[in-house]
Amino acid sequence: MSKLNAFAQDEKSRMALQVQRELSDYQRAFPLSAHSVGSAGVCRAEGWNIAFQLLDGDFDLDEALARSLIAGAKVRSPSAVQASWMDQYLEGETPDVVGSKDRLMFELNHAVTGPGSIFGNAGALRQAAHARIEKATAEALRAAVIQVESGTVLSVKINEYMTLYNANKSGQGRPRPRIRISGLPIQVITPALGQSMRTAAMGMGANAVLRSTDMLKVQRLAGLAANSHWTGQAAFLTGKMGGGVLTFAPSAALDVYHSLERDLAGDLRFNRQKFVMASAKSQSGNLLGLAGGSLVGAGFAIAGFTAAPVILMALLGGVLVQAVWGWSGGADWVRAVAERALKH
C-alpha cells in the first residue's frame, strides 16, 4: 500500500470515527424515542436531518452486525457456531489481533463505510443493531444463518421485513448468505451540510447567514453555529456552553433564532419550551457575569485604580465568572430546573 493510499485510509477511518462519535453524542443528547417528532422529515436546527424512510434492498451480510450476532450466539451455546465457516469468515480476515488499534480502525471502517454493509450509515447500523433487531430477530437470524449455511434451505424468512437467502445458487463452494430487506422503516440521520461545508465552518457560515435569503440554509447554518460538535478537530475548544437591555438582548436573539423550527410543509414554528430552556441557560450566565464583573470592578475601583484597569478587570472578571458557571455545570442545572418547571 502506497503512502498516499495509507494516508487516505487513515483519513477515511478518522472521518468515520468522527462521524460516529458525533452521532453517538447526538443520540445520547436526544434519545430516539423522544426525538421522533411525529411528522416525517422534520428538519431540525442542530445540523442533522432526521427522516423516516422505508429501506428496500439486497445486501451482503454485514460483518460488524453478523459478528455481534455470532458473538451473542456463542455466549449462549458455545459449540453451535464454533466450527462453522462463518466463524472463520468473520474471524479470519481481520488484519490484527483483537484489541489492537489497527483492528479497531478496520472494524470501524467497515462498520461505518464498508461498501457491502447492510446499512451503509452509522446511524442506521446503530439503530438496526440496538433498536430494530431485538433478541427474537437475533435468534431467528442465527438459526437462519445456520440453516442456509448447511445448504439445506435456500431462503429463510426472519421477520416481516427480512429474508435471509443463499446467493450461491450454483450449489458449488460454500454458501453465501445474503439478506433481502423490504419495507423496513428506519430513521435516517444525515448531516444537514455536506463535507465541504464542514471544513469552511465558522467564518464562511457567518457570511452566508448575512447574505442568504434561503431560510432553510440560514436555519441550517444556525444549527452549525449552535452545535459545537462540528469542528471536532479543535477538541480543546469544545465545550457545551449555553447560548442575555444590551447585556441580555443578544443572547435572547440567539435563543429565539435557535427556537425557530421549520417543518416539511415550510411553516415556521416557534418552539416556546425550547426558548425558555435556552434562555434559562444563557441568561443565568449573563446575569452572573454582570454581577461578577461589577463586583470585581467595584473592588478595584475602591482600591484606588483608575478607569482603565477597573474596566479591564470588570471585563475579565465577568468573562471568567461566566466561563466557570458554564463549565461547572451551573448553566445546565438551571436549564434542567426550567425544563422540570415546564414539564410539571
Next chain:
Amino acid sequence: MLLSIQAARTSLSRLPLILGGNNTVALAVFLFVLFPGAVHVQANFTAVAFFAVTGFFVGSYLKYRSFLGSTCGLWAYLYLIFVMELMLSCAGSALVFASTSRVGWVWVAVGTNTLILLITLLAGMWREAKRLDFFSRQPDLWKKKLAKYLDFPRCQVSPLLSSDFPLMTKGQVVRSPIWIAAVGSANIPLFFEIFAEGRISAVLWVAPLLSGFFSYLNLIAVGPGLFRIVLLRRLEKCQGRRFVNTDLVQIQELRRGFWMARWFMKDFAGHRDGKR
C-alpha cells in the same frame, strides 16, 4: 491601601456588599474550578457562604468604624493580592487546563501562576526600595523621600502615599465605568459562543490576560504601594504612635450620612489641625 475621600465617596457606602460579593465570586470561582464535582459541592458552598458573610461583616466594620490607617491599608493589600489577584487568576489558569481535560496540570498551573504573581510583587517592592534608596549607606534617606506624604507634627499620612503610582487615582473621582465593562463581559462570551466553540473558549484569552495584567499591576502599583505601607508601619514603630489618614475627617463627615450611622458609627471628631 489608604482610603482617600474620593474613593470613599464613590463606594464606601456599598463596601459590605462589595466585599461580600467579591469574596463570593473569588472563592466560588476558585473552589469550583479546583474542586469540581458533586463530592465537593456541599463543602464548597459552606466555605463560600462563610467567606461571603465574613466579607459582609468586615465590610460593615470598614464602612462605619474603621480608622482606615496603616493596619487597614496593610490588610487591604493582602486582600487584594491573595483574594482578588491570586484566586481569580489561579482559577482562570486552572480552568484552561481543567476544561481541556488535562487535570494533572491544574495544580502546576496554580503553582506557576502564584509564583509569577509573588515574584512580580517582590520585584515591584524591590523597585520601590531602590527608588527610595532604602539600601543606601545613609539609613534615613527613605524617610526624607516619604516626608512629602507625611505630617510628622500632626501624625497624619496622606492617602497619596499608596496611590502615587501610574494607573492609580491621585485625587480625581472615577465615575463608575463598571456598567460598560459588565455589558462587555456578557457579550464577549457571546461572541465566543457564536464564532468560536462556546463560551469556555473565552477563558483561553482571559486567563493569560488576567495573569499578565495582575503581574503588571504588581510591578507598577501594588508592589511599590505595599512596600510603602510596610515602611509606614516601621515609621510608626519608631515614632511610637499611629499615623492618621488625612482624609479621615471628611470620611467621618461622609459616614454620618450613612444608613443607621447614628447607631453603628463611632462618632469621633478626627484630628483637625492636630487637635481633638
